Amino acid sequence: xxxxxxxxxxxxxxxxxxxxxxxxxxxxxxxxxxxxxxxxxxxxxxxxxxxxxxxxxxxxxxxxxxxxxxxxxxxxxxxxxxxxxxxxxxxxxxxxxxxxxxxxxxxxxxxxxxxxxxxxxxxxxxxxxxxxxxxxxxxxxxxxxxxxxxxxxxxxxxxxxxxxxxxxxxxxxxxxxxxxxxxxxxxxxxxxxxxxxxxxxxxxxxxxxxxxxxxxxxxxxxxxxxxxxxxxxxxxxxxxxxxxxxxxxxxxxxxxxxxxxxxxxxxxxxxxxxxxxxxxxxxxxxxxxxxxxxxxxxxxxxxxxxxxxxxxxxxxxxxxxxxx
Numbered sequence: 068x069x070x071x072x073x074x075x076x077x078x079x080x081x082x083x084x085x086x087x088x089x090x091x092x093x094x095x096x097x098x099x100x101x102x103x104x105x106x107x108x109x110x111x112x113x114x115x116x117x118x119x120x121x122x123x124x125x126x127x128x129x130x131x132x133x134x135x136x137x138x139x140x141x142x143x144x145x146x147x148x149x150x151x152x153x154x155x156x157x158x159x160x161x162x163x164x165x166x167x168x169x170x171x172x173x174x175x176x177x178x179x180x181x182x183x184x185x186x187x188x189x190x191x192x193x194x195x196x197x198x199x200x201x202x203x204x205x206x207x208x209x210x211x212x213x214x215x216x217x218x219x220x221x222x223x224x225x226x227x228x229x230x231x232x233x234x235x236x237x238x239x240x241x242x243x244x245x246x247x248x249x250x251x252x253x254x255x256x257x258x259x260x261x262x263x264x265x266x267x268x269x270x271x272x273x274x275x276x277x278x279x280x281x282x283x284x285x286x287x288x289x290x291x292x293x294x295x296x297x298x299x300x301x302x303x304x305x306x307x308x309x310x311x312x313x314x315x316x317x318x319x320x321x322x323x324x325x326x327x328x329x330x331x332x333x334x335x336x337x338x339x340x341x342x343x344x345x346x347x348x349x350x351x352x353x354x355x356x357x358x359x360x361x362x363x364x365x366x367x368x369x370x371x372x373x374x375x376x377x378x379x380x381x382x383x384x385x386x387x388x389x390x391x
Contacts, residue, residue: 075104132147157227165186251295307353
């Protein structure tokens with residue numbers, strides 16, 4: 068079993084495959100410990116997979132995974148993590164914008180005891196207006212909403228302990244939020260600065276449109292971190308507020324009708340409708356919260372998943388057992 072697994076997703080990176088493999092092999096052989104290279108072809112349409120096949124044919128330490136189509140970076144990373152066998156797993160991009168020479172720094176932090184080591188592109192060479200400003204704003208929001216104090220959530224260049232990354236389900240574009248999700252399980256996280264060399268070959272797969280989509284992912288992560296196991300606390304609060312406000316308006320209208328005898332629909336029709344809508348909406352939100360609680364219960368019961376992460380277990384040995 069290898070000690071280290073390097074997971075690299077590729078999508079139309081034929082100009083970079085061989086160079087990256089040569090550099091990774093040189094660095095990991097210098098580390099002087101067992102390792103494997105897990106290369107994931109995420110539906111490339113160029114010669115990327117063919118080159119990966121050639122590499123795997125001459126190096127038994129290389130595992131190549133070919134996806135049926137382009138599922139996206141998060142899914143490609145998930146495929147690599149699922150098939151990686153190392154105790155420590157490091158992920159990086161395949162476009163040579165992550166320097167393999169910096170891998171020993173990540174591994175050293177893992178050896179110190181950290182569960183997640185995240186790269187920080189402190190000196191970025193991207194376009195200032197189109198990339199750096201939106202990225203800085205998104206990272207600030209991620210840190211504020213997730214409570215994880217790191218500077219760079221967006222980079223793929225991160226290292227993990229196997230037991231931590233296996234507890235994190237990846238889908239959509241959640242790979243950038245792995246530190247936030249890992250913190251929910253009590254993982255220890257640190258950050259190290261990395262270089263960000265400019266892309267020499269191929270075209271970038273990132274654009275300004277992806278930055279805007281991060282906002283919706285932030286809402287998802289915020290909800291998951293706070294209400295993943297207690298959705299009724301979120302929906303129930305909104306529902307209770309709606310019902311209290313609706314019943315308060317209805318009670319006031321009823322008292323007004325009894326005391327003054329006014330025709331409520333003609334004089335206070337809109338308020339009467341608003342009260343009814345608030346009551347019905349509140350009941351619906353409470354129902355959604357209860358359904359969410361059923362889903363959480365089903366999730367933990369059917370698969371026997373525990374809603375916690377154990378660090379260690381200690382048991383005091385009895386004197387009788389010691390004498391025997």
